[in-house]
Amino acid sequence: MLRTIRPTHSRRPWIIPDDGCCNGRSCGAGGFVSRKRSRAEAVGRTRRDAQDDFRGFRELLARANTRTGSRRKMENDCQARLLNRAQTSGRDLVHYIPVWLFVGQQCEPFEIGPVKFVQRIDWLDHVETRRGEAPLWMATVKRLWAGETVRGGSVVAGLKGAWKSLCDGKRSPAKIHAAYTSAKRISEPYEIFSGRTIARLVHPDQWMACAWVNGFEAEESRRRGLLAAQVALDTIRLGLRRPSRGLISTVADSTPPRSIDRLNQCRIKISRMDGVSTCQG
Known part of the structure; x- marks a missing residue:
């Protein structure tokens, strides 16, 4: 029977014999593993895991660079399209x-x-x-x-403007005439x-x-x-x-x-x- 232990520094699980011992000594026939050999195998596995991790990191970095290049290309394309849209939407x-x-x-x-x-x-x-x-x-x-x-505009609209001027307290002849003229002008065609x-x-x-x-x-x-x-x-x-x-x-x-x-x-x-x-x- 095998059991796996996944360390925090490696992506690959360690596979060790499930012999019920933690010191590498034998508890039964066929279950003996020397401490020296176990240490060498552990070092070898660690080295291989480090190599695999480094290789994976390089692949991940390459993919990231590729994605960055694609993203930059996409951003440039979007900017070009927006500029083209802005220029074509401009008016003569x-x-x-x-x-x-x-x-x-x-x-x-x-x-x-x-x-x-x-x-x-x-x-x-x-x-x-x-x-x-x-x-x-x-x-x-x-x-x-x-x-x-x-000439144009409604005389009725002008009279309404003059009346509004009187109601607002602007009762001088000049202000009444200005209100009449303005209201009549606004009503023009x-x-x-x-x-x-x-x-x-x-x-x-x-x-x-x-x-x-x-x-x-x-x-x-x-x-x-x-x-x-x-x-x-x-x-x-x-x-x-x-x-x-x-x-x-x-x-x-x-x-x-x-x-x-x-x-x-x-x-x-x-x-x-x-x-x-x-x-x-």
Whole structure:
């Protein structure tokens, strides 16, 4: 009969005769094992176990290295796929940034890198060409820029706004008129409300910088578009003398509101991202 003892330092069990003795002496016929021989066999078994353990450790290390290499390869593949997904999910945007450029002078549109500079009236044609048709708000913008008066909105909504101003304690004529005008304007149809908003964005003497940015999400694309416009203006400044070069700037370089540099157009629409209004198409 054999019994096994598994030591803590070896993976292989020891097999010793089950002769009922712990000192290696014989308790019956055929059960005698000398102490010297038992010690030599134990040393031999320990050596073989150590060799097997070392061989197994090397195999385990090799497998670990292989797994590490596979894991690194998988991580690199995942990063490449995520980068590709991010690039392909980016949008093709043109950012429109009003700039102070050649005030009171007439010249043809020109380009510097990915930025095209056009005059205010030519910018509307550019928007229509990119979209494929004139957006609904464009007629209102043209009328306002031509000096016409565009009326719209509900008189009832304006009276409600004036009444609310009285209830809030704002009873001066100026505040009542402002509340009436604001409430009436908010009730205007979409094309009139959006047209008024866009018409106020561009000063009559300003140009429009059209910066093409492709492959980025909206906020990062806007930042890059504004940077491209500023670099293009710096290029123009290099050929000018003082104080003329100081007159060239974007609206984002001077005074608030800075949200007017967030006018952009995708393939089929133009929108504002500052939360004030969204002008589709």
